[in-house]
Amino acid sequence: MPKITFIGPDGTQIIDAEPGQTLLEIAEEHHIKMGSACGGVCACSSCHTWVRKGLETLPEMSDAESDRLDMGFDVRPYSRLGCQVKVADTDLTVELTQESIQTWKNEHPGKA
Numbered sequence: 270m271p272k273i274t275f276i277g278p279d280g281t282q283i284i285d286a287e288p289g290q291t292l293l294e295i296a297e298e299h300h301i302k303m304g305s306a307c308g309g310v311c312a313c314s315s316c317h318t319w320v321r322k323g324l325e326t327l328p329e330m331s332d333a334e335s336d337r338l339d340m341g342f343d344v345r346p347y348s349r350l351g352c353q354v355k356v357a358d359t360d361l362t363v364e365l366t367q368e369s370i371q372t373w374k375n376e377h378p379g380k381a
Contacts, residue, residue: 304372314341316351322362
């Protein structure tokens with residue numbers, strides 16, 4: 270079972286993940302503050318993350334994901350969308366972007 274390390278506003282959280290789940294699904298299941306304005310259908314860039322470890326083990330991004338990232342803020346060579354990255358058998362370390370964190374806060378007013 271792969272371990273996903275999320276780096277975000279609440280510090281670092283390490284989660285055991287089921288292969289086949291997306292990073293967004295894992296984040297939502299474990300109350301990680303990752304934005305999901307479109308509900309995870311690759312129609313926005315609110316789940317934008319930086320894959321700090323394990324990027325080379327991920328499949329190449331689709332044209333749809335690349336197009337959505339073009340709408341994102343502070344896109345880097347290791348940027349990916351949480352709704353599009355499916356976990357395989359490799360550990361990953363992902364950092365939530367400010368864009369994603371702010372979207373989560375907008376979606377959950379009144380929560381820290």
